[in-house]
Amino acid sequence: MKVFTESLFTLPEVELADDFLSYPALVVGIFEGKVSDSEFLQKIKAKKKVDIIKALQRRNFTGKEKQVFSFDLSEEQKVIFVGLGREDAQEWEKKENIRRASGNGVVLARDSGYEEVCLCGFEGYEREALEAAFLGLYRFKKYKISDSEEDGDEKTDDEKLEKEVKKIFIYTQRKKDEVKNIIDFTRVICEAQNFARDIVNEPGNVINPLTLSEIASALAEKYGLGCEIFDIEEIKKMGMGGVIAVGQGSSIPPKVVHIWWKPSGKPKDKIAFIGKAITFDSGGLSLKPQNSMVTMKLDKAGACAVLGAMKSIAILKPQVEVHGLFAACENMPSGTAQRPDDIIKIFDGKTVEVINTDAEGRLTLADMLAFAGRLGVSKIVDLATLTGACMVALGEFTAGLMGNSEKFNEFIFKLARDLGEKVWILPLDKDLEEKLKSDFAFIKNVGDGYGGAITAAIFLSKFVPKGVEWAHLDIAGPAFLNKKLGYFTAKGGTGFGVRTLVELTRKIENGEY
Ligand code: BES
Ligand code: ZN
Ligand code: ZN
Numbered sequence: 009m010k011v012f013t014e015s016l017f018t019l020p021e022v023e024l025a026d027d028f029l030s031y032p033a034l035v036v037g038i039f040e041g042k043v044s045d046s047e048f049l050q051k052i053k054a055k056k057k058v059d060i061i062k063a064l065q066r067r068n069f070t071g072k073e074k075q076v077f078s079f080d081l082s083e084e085q086k087v088i089f090v091g092l093g094r095e096d097a098q099e100w101e102k103k104e105n106i107r108r109a110s111g112n113g114v115v116l117a118r119d120s121g122y123e124e125v126c127l128c129g130f131e132g133y134e135r136e137a138l139e140a141a142f143l144g145l146y147r148f149k150k151y152k153i154s155d156s157e158e159d160g161d162e163k164t165d166d167e168k169l170e171k172e173v174k175k176i177f178i179y180t181q182r183k184k185d186e187v188k189n190i191i192d193f194t195r196v197i198c199e200a201q202n203f204a205r206d207i208v209n210e211p212g213n214v215i216n217p218l219t220l221s222e223i224a225s226a227l228a229e230k231y232g233l234g235c236e237i238f239d240i241e242e243i244k245k246m247g248m249g250g251v252i253a254v255g256q257g258s259s260i261p262p263k264v265v266h267i268w269w270k271p272s273g274k275p276k277d278k279i280a281f282i283g284k285a286i287t288f289d290s291g292g293l294s295l296k297p298q299n300s301m302v303t304m305k306l307d308k309a310g311a312c313a314v315l316g317a318m319k320s321i322a323i324l325k326p327q328v329e330v331h332g333l334f335a336a337c338e339n340m341p342s343g344t345a346q347r348p349d350d351i352i353k354i355f356d357g358k359t360v361e362v363i364n365t366d367a368e369g370r371l372t373l374a375d376m377l378a379f380a381g382r383l384g385v386s387k388i389v390d391l392a393t394l395t396g397a398c399m400v401a402l403g404e405f406t407a408g409l410m411g412n413s414e415k416f417n418e419f420i421f422k423l424a425r426d427l428g429e430k431v432w433i434l435p436l437d438k439d440l441e442e443k444l445k446s447d448f449a450f451i452k453n454v455g456d457g458y459g460g461a462i463t464a465a466i467f468l469s470k471f472v473p474k475g476v477e478w479a480h481l482d483i484a485g486p487a488f489l490n491k492k493l494g495y496f497t498a499k500g501g502t503g504f505g506v507r508t509l510v511e512l513t514r515k516i517e518n519g520e521y
Contacts, residue, residue, distance in 0.1 A: 009210075009219050011226045013319075015202035017146050018172075022138065022191045024184060025126050025177035029055055033122035034087045035113030037106065037129035037137070039095040040071040048128050056081050064089060073105045076112055078120070086120060088113045092129070100425045103136045104494070107428055110137040111144030111495025118145060118173045126177040134180055134190050139428075142198035143503075144495035145173055148209040196323050197510055201503035204316030208309045208488065208501025212288030217255065217336035220287055220308065221263035224315060224332075228267045231322035238264040248379070249352040250371035251335040253362065257292055257345025258338035264376075265311075268331045269321045275329040277516050280385040281318070281509055282376045283311030284369045284392035285334035292365030293341045294348060300396075306501065307369070309487035310391035311336065313505035320510045326517040331383050335372040339365070351449050354471060355379050359449035367454045369394050370464055374471040381473030387416070388476055389512065390468070391505045393484045397460025398434075404485035405493060406430040407504065410465035411479035412472060419521050420479050424508040428494075431481060431508075434462055441466055481505060 028034060029051065036048050043049065043064050052060045058081065069077040075091030090109035097105065110130060117125045130137035154170070180187055207215060207223065215223075221237050228235030240261040243251050248264065255262030265285075286307035290296060296304070311334035318332040346352070350362045352371070356378035360371065369392050380388050398408040407424075409431040411417045417433050424431045443455035443463050451470060455463035465480050472478040486504040489496055496502055515521050 009214050011219070011222045012206070013203075013223070013227045013230045015199055015206050016150055017148070017202050017206070019142050019195060019199055019202070020145065020173045020176045022176045022178060022195070024187060025128070025179035028126050028128050028179040031124055031126035031177055032085055033117040033120070033125045035110065035117060035125055035127050036087055036089050037092045037109055038071040038089055039092045042071050042095070043069065046129065052081070052087065073109065076116065078116060086117065086122065088116050103133065103426065104428045106130060106133045106136045107140035108494045111140030111497070114141040114173060114176070115144050115495075115497050118171065121171055123171055123173055124175045124177070125173055126179060128179040130178070131180055131182070134178055134182065134187055135194050138176070138178065138191065138194045139198055140495040141176055142194065143201060144497055146202045146205060147498050148206060148500055197320050197507060200316040200320040201506040203319060204312040204503035204506050205501040207312040207315065208306055208503070210305070212305050212338065215305070215308065216260045216287045216338055217258070217263045218260055220285060220311065220336045221265050224265045224267055227315060227319055231319060233318060233322050234268040234270065236266045246355065247353065248335070248355045248375040250354050250360070250375040251337060253346040253350065253352045254286070254292075254339055254368040254372050255337035257340040257342045260338055262335060262337040264335045266331065266333050267318055268329070269318065270329050271325060271327045273327065276327045276519070277387070278329040278331070278383065278385045279387040279389070279513070279516065280331040280333060280380045280383060281314045282373060282380065282388060282390040283314035283332070283334040284308070284373060284394065285311035285336040286369055286372070287336060287338045289339045289366070289368065290341060292339045292368060293345050294365040295341055296366060303488060303490070306488035307393050308336070309393050309483060309501060309504070310334070312501065313391050313483070313503060313509065316503055316506035317509035320506065321513055324510070324514070326513050328513050328517045330513055331380065331385060333376045333380060335376055337368070337372055339368045356381070356471060358451065358470065361446040361449040361452040363452050364454045367464070370453060370467045373468055377468060377471040378473065381476070386477060388472065388478045389420070389481065389509065391481045391483050393487050394482045395461045395464045395484055397464070398482040399485040401434065401461055402432050402485065406432050407486050408432065408434045408461045408482035409479060410434050410436050410462065410482070411477070412436070412469060413477045413479070416477045416479050420508065420512065423511055423515065427507040427511060429504055429508050430486065434465070436466055436469060437462055
């Protein structure tokens with residue numbers, strides 16, 4: 009594999025628009041009930057001599073969320089009206105309505121063959137409108153071969169529609185410098201999120217513990233991050249029994265990756281981000297059924313989000329020391345694989361009875377949490393595609409959030425919600441702890457089937473270093489989509505968590521947490 013440090017998907021250029029009516033495709037956002045007051049509609053009516061307001065009313069377009077109305081002003085010019093929902097909706101809800109509207113509009117413009125799109129009517133929400141465009145236009149086309157290419161035919165009309173949007177213009181009254189900063193900032197984060205998506209989408213025969221560690225070291229090298237990678241000999245010496253056990257069934261040995269950002273000067277705080285990095289989860293000897301194994305390349309999504317966040321952080325250079333940690337393992341069944349009944353010892357000396365080798369993520373995360381205790385961090389956030397149970401509890405689009413600090417939980421919940429990353433707090437119910445009692449070891453690695461997302465988090469909590477604020481995001485659902493959701497029009501990896509981690513770092517830098 010050629011090691012990559014950027015998303016293969018090139019983001020469109022963004023410029024400030026002057027005369028919005030001069031662009032070939034317009035995406036115009038309109039709040040609910042605001043059709044007749046929209047300045048854009050008035051201008052279109054005046055300049056293009058079409059009664060666009062009447063046309064919208066005839067089609068029952070009121071600006072409600074999800075409404076889309078596409079109108080050809082001429083053969084070369086299309087306007088796509090998108091409903092932004094209620095202007096007085098709650099701020100987080102409004103932002104997500106705006107993202108979805110912008111994303112749908114831009115993707116529709118692309119699929120109608122336009123390479124340049126102008127965004128209007130997103131005043132004050134330029135960040136959200138651009139985020140949705142950058143993330144919405146993303147596709148993972150690396151291995152796609154279209155039918156006509158294969159046959160050597162000319163391109164069909166359909167494939168001409170596979171055009172990409174090359175340039176986005178944004179029309180806003182906001183100060184130029186301010187918009188420029190928003191554009192640059194949003195671009196950095198969305199590129200990093202799309203980079204994370206690329207890695208998630210790469211299959212297990214391409215991304216394995218070795219290649220994933222190579223990506224991390226190339227990223228660190230390119231963006232000036234510190235980086236240390238431990239191989240199996242060092243992992244054994246350090247006594248990371250969880251990593252050893254999970255990795256031992258694969259012919260490709262595990263790697264522990266530690267990358268970090270240290271600002272010059274005294275950091276405001278020191279934090280760690282830990283990601284689950286199972287490059288493929290077959291279940292091990294507790295083999296998954298055929299259908300559950302498909303998509304298990306997604307099981308490295310936590311680590312991919314950490315890599316995306318570290319990339320953004322290297323560019324944004326906050327006054328916060330940030331450590332990124334993951335143990336890359338491939339969970340495979342073989343003659344050398346760990347067995348149910350095995351008893352292993354985690355980095356901090358605690359013993360675990362392995363009941364089910366498919367509950368592998370928590371074993372590797374236990375080592376990483378304990379190891380983070382050495383780094384002198386005050387906070388840890390881990391992200392893991394940890395349990396199917398979390399999807400049963402919350403549906404496939406919401407991450408479970410559990411932690412040892414109510415304040416930290418609440419803070420992350422609100423922050424993530426504002427960014428369109430849905431999370432919901434689940435309780436670390438003390439009464440469920442006994443499910444993890446082992447007859448032979450300190451703890452066993454699975455409970456009894458009820459409250460699986462919570463018992464997994466309770467397991468992790470036992471390895472969190474003393475005095476550290478810790479939050480765990482179970483991203484099993486939202487890390488990977490099997491169907492389109494909002495502006496995530498491409499199936500597969502979503503890069504869930506990148507925005508929340510970066511924003512959390514910025515809030516900590518600003519003393520907001
Ligand atoms: N990687 C899976 C969790 C998962 C399932 C992520 C579906 C995304 C979609 C994890 O390692 C796993 O297999 N968990 C088991 C835990 C069980 C054995 C206690 C599960 O959820 O079934
Ligand atoms: Zn598993
Ligand atoms: Zn797993």
